[in-house]
Amino acid sequence: MPPSSRPSDVRERILATAASLFYEQGARAVGIDLVIERAKVAKASLYRHFATKDDLVAAFLELEDADFWRTWDAVAAEHAGDPAAELEAHARWIAERLARPGYRGCPQLNVAAEFADPNHPARRVAVDHKRRMRARLRSSAELLEVADPDQLAGQLTVLFNGAFVSSGVIDAGEAEALLVMAVRALAAGSARRGA
Amino acid sequence: MPPSSRPSDVRERILATAASLFYEQGARAVGIDLVIERAKVAKASLYRHFATKDDLVAAFLELEDADFWRTWDAVAAEHAGDPAAELEAHARWIAERLARPGYRGCPQLNVAAEFADPNHPARRVAVDHKRRMRARLRSSAELLEVADPDQLAGQLTVLFNGAFVSSGVIDAGEAEALLVMAVRALAAGSARRGA
DNA sequence: GATAATACAGACAGGTCTGTCTTTCTGCAA
DNA sequence: TTGCAGAAAGACAGACCTGTCTGTATTATC
Structure with missing residues (x-):
């Protein structure tokens, strides 16, 4: 049920997670791997929504x-x-x-x-x-x-x-x-x- | 003659080079390798002067x-x-x-x-x-x-x-x-x- | 039920990063 | 002349980075 994934629920989750990490630690200091781990998202999903x-x-x-x-x-x-x-x-x-x-x-x-x-x-x-x-x-x-x-x-x-x-x-x-x-x-x- | 290396001429060269690179491109964006190449200095020399x-x-x-x-x-x-x-x-x-x-x-x-x-x-x-x-x-x-x-x-x-x-x-x-x-x-x- | 789209999980390639270490050379001082 | 400190050059280890790819599971639509 929780993984219902409405259209681009995923995108929002990635962006919200990245936003707080980037702001707190700096965009350069935060790697993609940390973002996907915190957002509980597959790496391919991230690269589907953001080139x-x-x-x-x-x-x-x-x-x-x-x-x-x-x-x-x-x-x-x-x-x-x-x-x-x-x-x-x-x-x-x-x-x-x-x-x-x-x-x-x-x-x-x-x-x-x-x-x-x-x-x-x-x-x-x-x-x-x-x-x-x-x-x-x-x-x-x-x-x-x-x-x-x-x-x-x-x-x-x-x-x-x-x-x-x-x-x-x-x-x-x-x-x-x-x-x-x-x-x-x-x-x-x-x-x-x-x- | 040029490589006379007065006491800590090397340190000054490293610092001056790093300073302009860090300022122009950002400290995180500039790697140590670029600094030593531009300063014409060995990596070990850099790490002798800066821990x-x-x-x-x-x-x-x-x-x-x-x-x-x-x-x-x-x-x-x-x-x-x-x-x-x-x-x-x-x-x-x-x-x-x-x-x-x-x-x-x-x-x-x-x-x-x-x-x-x-x-x-x-x-x-x-x-x-x-x-x-x-x-x-x-x-x-x-x-x-x-x-x-x-x-x-x-x-x-x-x-x-x-x-x-x-x-x-x-x-x-x-x-x-x-x-x-x-x-x-x-x-x-x-x-x-x-x- | 079949099909297409999207998600997850994770291996992988190729590159870059910091920091250590070895080897060779140079200049200075005893 | 003999040591020796410092420098150059660069190999190397180990971590980390971005981005790709494969394979599987889930969801929605026809």
Whole structure:
């Protein structure tokens, strides 16, 4: 009964297993054999669903990307029409994420650090992810009617990326205030348009 | 004559070669065989100077750490007594570094992303490096006499770390203005002590 | 019931990795 | 001149890696 294997139940199991292993230990440190053992899957099944390990790593980042935007969109929806509040809310959920046990940085940035080749399929996912983040932040900055929304978006991108990689040097207790205040300061530092 | 091999000329050659290979391609992606071939060194010589590859990676980060502080100290010395100017100067040299050809992020953060084990020798170097950066920034923040120098130091640490990892999404031409303005905004956002 | 698709289990090939060891050579110091 | 420390060159062991292949079992559909 348990091995009923609905259409591509297997694929999901492989991907979910690989995702947690890749995130916890690093994609390069985790071998295919470990993935199939933990996912209780045959090696041939893995290679039926993913052409190469590199493709599996890319699929992992796509999964993380989708999760990320699900959270982002939910937070944005709560503050529709109030871009300042939305930005602070993003700072808050990011701060909360840093405090999670086992947090080990942004998966996109981690994988990008592991695979230097700009043509690696996973690296392209990571680049697209970061570009989209800046674009989303630019939309919020435009609603704030600051003089240079693109610059503010860039600053917020840098701040958020910095938060993701700085969990080791920022305490869980201070992250929220630190980031919220930083978002406020950066927004305030961008002069209003026409002012 | 060339193979004169002054005391530990060999060690320096190994370390310099490993450093550039590790930085360009990632420490996990580069094998010992490639290092010894490029350094024109025997494998036994490498293992005479470095007990394991992990130690070589740690030595690479120590080298980068030393380089980093050499630059930092030089910039700080140029602005002794003027912490606001010093912070902006740091933003400037970091922005300039991002624009270098082949720039691939902060080596400390890259290696930390590659080696998840908190007991890895290189990881400890990276953690110490980041702690020291925050401590140095705290000293500057204290001179600014802001209400919460530790928070401002944390914000600047996040900002600078974010700059290191965001080179892919920040143009070379905009980095300087973006970072300098961000430093100014964060400093201005930290209310003066007693104000 | 027969057929096709998919899963599992695991052997296997071919390559790469770290780290050890042997052998030969070179330069320096007593 | 005689030792000797360090270096070069490279064989080697043993582990591990990705990806392929064979064979068997299970499931779903006709």
